[in-house]
Amino acid sequence: MIRTRGLTKDFATGRKTKVHAVRGISLDIEPGELVAVLGPNGAGKTTTMRMLTTLIQPTAGTAVVAGHDVVEEPQRVRRRIGYVGQGNGAAHTQRVGDELRVQGRIYGLDRREAKRRADELLEALDLAELGERKVTDLSGGQQRRLDVAIGLVHAPELLFLDEPSTGLDPQNRANLWSHIARMRAELGMTIVLTTHYLDEADSMAERVVVVDHGEVIADDSPDQLKAKLAGDRLLATGDGPALAAIAAELPGARDLAVRPGGIELRVSDGPAALPELITAAAGSVRTAEVRRPTLDDVFLALTGRNLRDA
Ligand SMILES: Nc1ncnc2c1ncn2[C@@H]1O[C@H](COP(=O)(O)OP(=O)(O)OP(=O)(O)O)[C@@H](O)[C@H]1O
Ligand SMILES: [Mg+2]
Incomplete structure (x- = not known):
């Protein structure tokens, strides 16, 4: 589902200075895997996701996502994936329910299917009572849940979630994860996520990739990592x-x-x-x-x- 080789991103920060945000990441992710990418602030997690979702171009290296090269065929990649970015969000005066239905239509669902999916997601993410609210009037955690709903509306085969649970209260974190687990079981989705809640990674992911200073420093199951590295x-x-x-x-x-x-x-x-x-x-x-x-x-x-x- 994902294959990267030497994926690299430098950002110019001045005329002669640059940040080496991602330094040669090579990863293979199989269909159906749920992979948690962990690492401290600034490790390169979001930058990697933005390359894999075609939002920015790599400086070097290659990435094939859902069968298509991210540089050669970004449109084809986009059609196959869902992406919930870190802290980006719907920020306009649409109503919550309309926003979700429109997003579904953009991804090619017919009117009835878009409504069905929107209703299902509103219910699952505890937004049902907010369907008529304006997006800009939602609280931070409610907006975050809407972001996640938008990423899920077309039931993509490959889903990228960048800190989906940040800012959610414990009840809504639990709701979010049970909905994701259910969609995964029903649809066999592949999921790549980042989180700073290590307990979530431990319970949700069968594979953990630890990134530090733009490099992968460990890649294994949570149990293996704990047994090998901590004891x-x-x-x-x-x-x-x-x-x-x-x-x-x-x-x-x-x-x-x-x-x-x-x-x-x-x-x-x-x-x-x-x-x-x-x-x-x-x-x-x-x-x-x-x-x-x-x-x-x-x-x-x-x-x-x-x-x-x-
Ligand atoms: N557009 C940009 N221009 C310059 N530097 C950038 C840009 N985007 C990211 N960086 C830098 O690249 C490095 C990696 O950032 P990135 O956002 O990928 O980290 P992260 O692992 O997602 O961290 P966090 O846990 O805080 O979300 C950081 O040093 C960051 O300051
Ligand atoms: Mg980030």
Whole structure:
């Protein structure tokens, strides 16, 4: 569905200065995949999406999207995709329902189908009661939901979502993701999204691509990334030195820290190591727990920075 080779974008910022926003990204995304692109502010996520959706031209490299080259055949690419940009939005005095129906018609749906899709989306994204409202009168989160509805109205086979859930309250985030999951199941859509909510990426995506400074620095399933890069942590309280001696022998034990009241370490398999530690250290252990890694731990391990701080 997507194939890029050495995709690169430089922006001129002065007569002699430029920003290397994207530095040679090569990616293959298969039909039906849901891929989350993660990275700190300025990593190059939006720039990459804008190249893939034909809004800007690459400086170098190639991209084939839905079977067409983005530079040679941008119109054909556009017809096959949906795009919800970061913070762009409908900003005029149309009414919400009309806006959605018109967008559907632009994408070639007939009148009845456009109305059906618009109604379905208004319902799914909790906008049904706002159908007669003017677009400019919506709150930030309501506008964002309308942006997403517009990107979905023609049920594209390939959907790009740039931070679709930013600015939504928890209830509406959940609604959005369940609607996307349902459309994906029904239509077999391919979805590429960015988000700064790592828990969303973890639960929604079976593949995570981490971008930093315009380059891909990791590309795997959330579980693999967590297992490879972060590992489980084991925390125990009790007699620290005695616990440490036992913990050091656990499979894959590393980063062992000993404190007066206990220990902390990384192990390859936390749920297996926990009972082993408790059994071996029976007299010395007071409490013990396993902490499974999060994608934030992965990001920290990859870049030395926290995704949010970064
Ligand atoms: N039109 C432009 N002109 C100059 N520099 C740009 C332009 N667009 C983006 N950049 C720069 O390119 C880099 C990548 O920006 P991009 O918007 O792709 O980041 P991002 O990963 O989407 O970040 P965020 O998480 O903040 O959305 C940044 O340093 C940004 O300042
Ligand atoms: Mg961005």
